[in-house]
Amino acid sequence: MRNKNIVRSSVSLLALAIASQAGAIELSAGDYKAELYGYARFNATYDIDEDIGISTRAGAFSAINTGAAEDNEVTGHFGADAVQTRLGLRATSPEGVKVVVEGxxxxxxxxxxxxFGEYKGVLLGQTWSNYNSFVGNTTTLDFDSLAGLAGLQGRIAQARYTTGALSISAEEPITNFIDGAGVTSGGKQGLPTLTARFEDSAGGLSYSAAALVQEVGYDTGTADDSIIGYAAFAAAKMALGDMMTLQGTVSYTDGANSYLYRSGENFGAEDAYVLGGDLESxxxxxGSVGVGLDLGGGNKANIGYGLxxxxxxxxxxxGVAVGGKSETNQNLMANYLWSPVKNVMMGVEYAYFKRENVNGDDGDASRIMFAGQYNF
Incomplete structure (x- = not known):
């Protein structure tokens, strides 16, 4: 599904934090300022119970065996890749026009x-959804991170305006619905998704809150219907002295589960179902909660839980066939990170995933991940 392709691009906060701090290569000429930045990244995992790794070796809820299938699991799986490797270019014109291209x-x-390009608060192009925040996220090595993080942890085409701490946007919609036979289809893209976000900080507290409304619709040519879906989240991080942070997120959706992070088979669940030709939301x-510890000397530790x-x-x-659908997804991640030299990060992480289906079947999986990242 298209929803999965978009959300699957979600980033781990660790990668963002390190990349932003790395010394980029300056390519400035005259009054134009430009930087080439990125990193090379190696990820490796050992899946203890069953193989749930996908690209970047992130753990996938969709790969967890449930019910009787758990009895036939093949244990012990190793995998590695370097596809998280990233390259980007930032440029600013003498007039203050900013352009970013990254892959x-x-x-x-x-x-x-x-x-995307940005000038005087007006942004046009593809970047992080405005219905998104990293404020309350806990640092993880897993690229797809914890369930329940704030908003759409991915990038999407949009028109956005920002003034101070407030930003509003009209974005490419992400909608889907399920029919009585349990078949999921992408929703009709009739109107853009509208979002608003307020994000600020005061002292040791950083906070963010956002809301969105969207149209969820379908039209087969002989039958059609549409409803309005909405979603909201709040996120916060509190610095408890110089060594510890406490952070968390909470989210609620109705007719907008595409924006409820990791709520479906692996990412967003369906927004609505069809009953007698009518859509029902x-x-x-x-939510998620976590603790971060700065141990000094380039050493850090984090533990986070999401549901x-x-x-x-x-x-x-x-009577909709949803028995095999994921009802509750939850995971826990604990890691230790160290930086032996500037622009180099090494880390190891333990993760536990559990999935519970509507019909009562459940399954879980544990894994160990190692990562190495070299920034420029």
Missing amino acids: DFRPGTLRLRHG IAGYG VTVDWDDAEAD
Whole structure:
């Protein structure tokens, strides 16, 4: 599904933080300022229970065996890749026009991550959704990170205006629905998704809140319907002295589960279901909490937990085939990171994933991940 392709591009905060701090290569000429930046990244995992790794060796809820299938698991899987490797160019004109073009190699070929221009608060192009925040996210090595993070942890085409701490946008919609037989289809893209976000900080507290509205529709030529879906999140991080941070996120959606991070088989769940030709919205909620420790000397440790739940009760009561759908996804990640020299990061992470389906079947998996990143 298209939704999965978009959200699958989600980033781990660790990669962002290190890349932004790395010394980029300056390519300035005259009054134009430009920087070439990026990193080479190696990821390796050992899946203890079953193989749930996808590109960048991120863990996938969709790969977890549930119910009787757990009895036939083949244990012990090693995998490695370097497709998270990234390359980008930032340029600023004498007039203050900013342009960013960035790509990486997930899932194995070069793809566009960012491609946008910005001038006096007006942004046009593809970049992080405005319905998104990293403020409350816990640093993980896993590229797809924790369930329940704030908003769409991916990039999308949009028109955005920012003034101070407030930003609003009209974005390419991401909608889908499920029919009575349990078949999922992409929704009709009738109107853009509208978002608003407020993000600021005060002292040791950083915070963010956002909301969106979208049209969820379908039209087969002989039958059609549409409903309005909405979503909201809040995120915050508090610095507890120089060594510790406490952070978290909470989200609620109704008819907009595409924006409830990792709520479906691996990413967004369906927004609605069809009943007698009419669309009925599906609600969901989720959140995450974590602690970060700066141990000094380039050493850091983090632990985070995330959970999302989708309310399938109405769909199930109306006879929709949702028994095998993921109802609750949760995961826990704990890592230790060290920087032996500037612009180099090494890390190891333990992760636990659990999936519970509507029909009561569940399954879990544990894994160990190692990562090495070299920035420029």
